[in-house]
Amino acid sequence: MRPSTRGRLAAAVLAGLLVLPGCAAPRDAAPSPVGEGAVPPRCGPDGSYTIGMSQANLAESFYRRQDEDVRAAAAEVPQLTVRFADAVEDNSRQVAQIEEFLRQPVDLLIVSPNEPTPLTGIVKKAFDQGVPVIVLGRDVKRDDYTALVAPDDIAIGREAGHFLAGALPDGGPVAELRGLPGSAAARDRAAGLAEALAGTSTRLVAARDADWLRDEARRMTAEILGEHPDLRGLFAHNVEMAEGAHQAAVAAGRADLPIVAVTGLTGESDGVAAVAEGRFAALVYHSTGGREAVETSRRLLVDCQPVPKRQPLPLRLVTPANVTDFIR
Template sequence: MKKLHLLFAAFALVFVLAACSLENGSSSKDGDKAKSKDSLTIGLSISTLNNPFFVTLSEGAQTKADELGAKLSVADAQDNASKQASDVEDLIQQGVDLLLINPVDSAAVASAVEAANAAGIPVITVDRTSEGGEVVSHIASNNVAGGVLAGEYLTELVGKGAKIVELEGVPGSSAARDRGEGFNKAIEGQLKVVAKQTANFNRAEGLTVMENILQANPNVVGVFAHNDEMALGALEAIAATGKDIKVIGFDATDDAQAAVKAGTMAATVAQKPEEIGSKAIETAIQYLKDEAVDASIPVELELIKK
């Protein structure tokens, strides 16, 4: 009987030690989880850092990440949809807690968003949308409304029936599509678009494309470019002709605002990229802390003119 009591006591001791071990293991796991919440890593796949607008957006995101104690890992897609897909895969492999994606191409980026979804990593799109995959939130200015602002002001400047040019952004990007939609809605029945061509949001291409357009259309009196880089390129081409052609851009970069102030550019639509980047980080952290976030977060627009 005495041996039986000792055997039961031994079993009881083993049970207690096992329970304590499990409890300590649970506490450690909870501690690791809390630690991960305090040291969040956010990935940012940005379309290009060869554009002042996106440089400012990235800087706004970095500043807010530093302020809130999060680590930000930035990958520059260099306006290449294939590279962006590879960049997103790298960020997934790094084990980021959340992905911010500024798509090069809204259709092409869908597979990258779906890859993040499959890995259990939430995605927020910035400035441009994704046409596929699950996205927690989209943070951007209302590009359609910005296009309307540009169209209405250009009509006011050049008058009804005037011949104008539209320089389009990267084909497939939601920004190019939406800005063009708003602009054409505003000028319908008011202005005549004699040339519409992409310059891929690039200043050098804006110069070359505008030179070619002016040779074929010498009576053009106005230009709407889907971003400031193309607008500034167009201004160089126009300056060489000595003509007075009203140019409106989009983004309100420092160079564009200086051109507006100098009177060489008629106007630019301010999209506030620093605020977009900052809001993206704020929203990411709110979501990771299980706080509710809006599916769409707009950033106000403003027409900058002299």
């Protein structure tokens, strides 16, 4: 790398680091190795601890809410200070920002990976250096970390399938709009749906990869409805695709088509309003995991307690009957 490029990268890394006031002083001693889920060597209620929060992309509302949840939860624990970094959907920048956290140093890392494979090495490096690492939202390719706080995507697909099967007591054909081909979330949500529909009279007659995109979902749903005009339900792997599916259904005179979506947010623009207004029949909801990641950090750093390696986020089904509970 040329010196000028190196300088620009260093500036970008530093520009992406946001520090909350009152941060803890850096440790003098180098960290010692910490086993998965184990208590770090420096912990206790009388200490002050700095957490490095490495975020994938604050341009997306989900990740903004995730950071907000981390910030709010950490504010309730006086021993904790959080430093935030935004990778702006750039794997190299996220790796560099985590390297900077390790140099500062921090007492614990929370990493919301932009992509699993490019972040696996730096997560392992931090873990091997003895820094507790909480992977948030999506897994990396190795389990060299302290804890994984993330939704169970198989359970998400299963929940959607159970809802569709229950909503269609006489059975019938349903369709699925999947996320990006090859992504773990898309693969696992599809597997959960298939598991839930197995042995029922509700049949999956079409599954298309809409790449998480509204326009692709709209186009593919129009095709599916042309091929299966008797379609009785649809599961979309995210809200954007569900909105596209609804638009296609309305255009085809099928505004009543039951659509199930998935979200990690609550509010007016993330699927909850679509349930309240009748565009979606249901929404499988999980939290951002931000609060849960801070709680795991507190248990490790303040309480000196070991934590479970895998911590699946609880799921709730949002329907017209309970939708007001989810509007913030």
